[in-house]
Amino acid sequence: MSTPAEGAGELAGPALPDVAPRLRDLRRRRGLTLEAAAPRAGLSPAHLSRLETGARQPSLPMLLALARTYGTTVSELLGEMPPEREPVIRGGRAEPAEADGWTYHRAGRPGRAMQALRVEVPYGTQRELVRVHPGEEWLHVLSGRLRLTLGDATHELDPGDSAHFDSLTPHRISAVSHGGAAFLFVHTLLQSPDPHPHHPHG
Numbered sequence: 001m002s003t004p005a006e007g008a009g010e011l012a013g014p015a016l017p018d019v020a021p022r023l024r025d026l027r028r029r030r031g032l033t034l035e036a037a038a039p040r041a042g043l044s045p046a047h048l049s050r051l052e053t054g055a056r057q058p059s060l061p062m063l064l065a066l067a068r069t070y071g072t073t074v075s076e077l078l079g080e081m082p083p084e085r086e087p088v089i090r091g092g093r094a095e096p097a098e099a100d101g102w103t104y105h106r107a108g109r110p111g112r113a114m115q116a117l118r119v120e121v122p123y124g125t126q127r128e129l130v131r132v133h134p135g136e137e138w139l140h141v142l143s144g145r146l147r148l149t150l151g152d153a154t155h156e157l158d159p160g161d162s163a164h165f166d167s168l169t170p171h172r173i174s175a176v177s178h179g180g181a182a183f184l185f186v187h188t189l190l191q192s193p194d195p196h197p198h199h200p201h202g
Contacts (some may be wrong), residue, residue, distance in 0.1 A: 009077040013042070016065070019057070019058065019078060019079075019097065019099050020051065020052055020053060020054035020056075021075060022076075022077055023048075023051055023052045023058075023066060023077065024052040024133055025045045025103065026066075026070045026072060026077070027048075027070065028053070030070055030071070032069075032070075034049055035047050035051075037145060039071075039117070041062065041065040041066045041068075041069045043062065043065070044132065051066075052115075057099045057100040057101070058099050058100060058172065059099075059100045059102070059130065059183070060100075060102060060193045061073075061130030061171065061172075061173075063077055063099065064107075064135070064137075064167065064187060065130070068134075068135065068189065069168075073110060073111075073115045073189070074104075074115055074117065074187070075106050075108070075110045075111075075115055075117070076110055078099070078104055078106070079095075079097055087109075089106070089107060089108065089109070091105075091133075094106050098150060101121075101122050102120065102121050102122070103119070103120040103121075103143050104117050104118075104119055104120060105117065105118040105119075105120075106147075107184065107185075112190055113186075113189050114186060114187075114188050115186065115187050115189070116183065116185070116186045117184075117186075118142075118183075118184055118185070119182065119183055119184075120180060120181075120182045121146075121173070121174070121180055121181050121182075122175060122177075122178070122180045123175050123177065123178050123179070123180050124174060124175065130170065130171065130172065134166075134168055135155065135167040135168075135187055135188050135189055136164065136166060136167060136187065136188045137163075137164070137165055137167045137171075137185070137186070137187045137188075138162065138163070138164045138165075138185070138186045138187075139157075139160070139162065139163050139173075139183045139184065139185045139186070140160075140161075140162040140183060140184045141157045141158060141159050141160065141161050141169075141182075141183045142159060142181075142182040142183055143159055143181060143182045144159070144175055144177040144179055144180055144181025144182060144188060145157065145158055145176045145177040145181060146161075146173065146174070146175060146176070146181045146183060147172075147173070147174045147175070147176045148163050148171065148172075148173055149171060149172040149173075150163075150165055150169050150170075150171050151169055151170055151171075155180070156176065167187065178192035180196070
């Protein structure tokens, strides 16, 4: 049952032909129920159900969490380019995908441990802090000003600035310039090496 706060501000955007059905198909192919898949991605079953019907659109951290839950990549969730041997990705070859008001341009090949996207984000989105699965994330601001919240710390990044962080850290990304912002985004499917592998966990 959704609370008023949970449902507030959830405006259903135009139906997404690719992302919503793809999320449902991937979950079913993995043999997972909503109740089993949602907690792995840090979501409630009701929230995941809304993502699968297109009533709610996934933010970038949600896409990352779901991709890792299903053992796939964000590029595949957004509609994977056909595999090619050619290492060069030409601008404008693939249609961009949209989710949560963000526009994603695939900038790397599917099936690689390192996934690259060029992302355009409108002013003032992604309000919630999201904790995702093991991996590393790197972003580089191309235009506009980006606000990156990592745990309790908030950073403002201008064009030319970059950030490199562990994706287990709760984080939020938003554009603080009214014209929005664009950035390059790279994430790995592997956990960062532990600098202190022998320290006791407590």
